Amino acid sequence: MASASVKDVAALAQVSVGTVSNVLNRPEIVSAETVERVHQAMEKLSYVRNEAARQLRLGHSQAIGLITLSGANPFFTDVATAAENAAADAGYSVIVGNSNERQDREAGYLNLFEELRVRGVLLSPVGDAADRLRRMRDRGIPAVLVDRVSSDSTFSSVSVDDVAGGAMAAEHLIETGRTRLAFVGGPVAIQQVADRLAGARSVVARHPGVTLEFVDTAAPDVLEGRKAGQAIADRAPEDRPDAVFAANDLLAIGLLQTLFSDGKLAVPEEIALIGYDDIQFAGASVVPLTSIRQPSHLIGETAVQILLEEAENPGLEPRRVLYQPELVVRASTARR
């Protein structure tokens, strides 16, 4: 048994295909009696509308695409969940792709989404995707940047002030008495990483006697955090920082695993540690982690809202929404 089409339903209900289409899309213009008859026919045939055909006719799909930097990062899964809910309310579904910080993956998903004629794209770009996004917009597929502001301000964006967040983290570390800070994160090509570092640097510059060291990582994940932790633990005590600011919680948790879990160094006594994102696991780590919270839920929701407005109203002025992060203090940065 193959799938039933409008034609089959029409035949069974003794109406035309146009009428079937109408009960599907504008039931109010069809007589109650006919609606009923058609519904029964659909039921009997267990009719399921063919999205491809609908979309071909409409010119675009009822889906929006979302590309995040990392599927393993709870921050992004939170954003995605919020986006899904907001989209569902508006009758759209969300297709998620993870670039894992790779430009080629990002390009691949952008391609797929364009083939799918999605209604719009939500993107946390790896590098500078402006050219590609402009081309898509010219074809009627708008984009809004997520967790990142547009380099040339021609696209809407929903993000959190990473420079402020970075400053907040550094300030907190200094306030609790630390002077030899290290920023662990990378690659700096990721704008979020660069901004957080910049924020921290600006604060350190205002505090004579306080230093900030930069420890690069190949990716902002748990594994790289472990490596960085190992490297720091292997140093001579007088050569070690007394506080570490990790570019995100994944890195911080990795740091905790090698640096501190093995009992090599006491946290926060010997080294304080602060992360970023305040993911669900931050409060349950070896030492509960101080972190900078981002309103992940709000980000996803707002991004969808703006995107849909632009999709229905091309030529709208780009908007930039900038949320403020929030410091969440836990044991990992307790005063000495």
Place this chain on the structure above:
Amino acid sequence: MASASVKDVAALAQVSVGTVSNVLNRPEIVSAETVERVHQAMEKLSYVRNEAARQLRLGHSQAIGLITLSGANPFFTDVATAAENAAADAGYSVIVGNSNERQDREAGYLNLFEELRVRGVLLSPVGDAADRLRRMRDRGIPAVLVDRVSSDSTFSSVSVDDVAGGAMAAEHLIETGRTRLAFVGGPVAIQQVADRLAGARSVVARHPGVTLEFVDTAAPDVLEGRKAGQAIADRAPEDRPDAVFAANDLLAIGLLQTLFSDGKLAVPEEIALIGYDDIQFAGASVVPLTSIRQPSHLIGETAVQILLEEAENPGLEPRRVLYQPELVVRASTARR
């Protein structure tokens, strides 16, 4: 500027649309010279193939649907990532939906996937979806169950022996000297939860003097774990279990947050704790967590492979792949 179609490309390259389609799908039958000309035309128009039209013609899409129980559980995101990679190798993409243990959500995604005419569905069912899946299969959309065996063995499945895993956990707890065990997890309507509990019970039954208490939770997540931890901590000492087996790591981490982090109880001295899944964060929790590891990567990979075989070869005998879990010992269950 709207999107260019095969017709535009054909016109520019001075060939027919049929030829354009051929260079897209069977370039080997087209002369090299023509291929070149068509490619140049595509380039100039930045042609992007319309998936909807292709799919309408083909009768099905180049995507497979995946419905997981929880988007917040790293175990499922691992399965999803593996599935995406395996699918990509075969020229398919994966659309992911999270039911969050809700039947209505699951039904919604099943509907969406059928409208999308996905090539097949990968599903961790909330309840018993057999009827619905059978109907989809009749229409040419096969399904394979993930992390769960089919109740009536008419569907292929890729899962891990949860009964064995539950037994493994209980045995380990007993071996390390605990006698008053508690199983924290729920709802038992989730098969995985029920199986792990059953495995633990069978082991306990073989050990006189050992008891197993069941502590129900509304969902297997961090929040519910916290609540359960609170409840246990509030009991009189002689009334408390000396070991807790959490149905998954999310619950275990939640337990850790209220039960142990607050310094109320020492782990593993006063209470031992074992989780399930061995997610990335298990090794970095307040007390590094002993857990039962599942081969999440293999699960996703194998499921895709079986699904695609069935899609291309309807009427194949259902297969059941059952992997064995593995005990990973960490500090949370150290011998007293």
Place this chain on the structure above:
DNA sequence: CTGAAAGCGCTAACAA
């Protein structure tokens, strides 16, 4: 090797 043409299932305009 290439071209012409049918038709996948649907929606929206227009006619009745």
Place this chain on the structure above:
DNA sequence: TTGTTAGCGCTTTCAG
């Protein structure tokens, strides 16, 4: 209120 029909972009015979 309902029916008829064109056409969305693509693939695939079938002729040439």
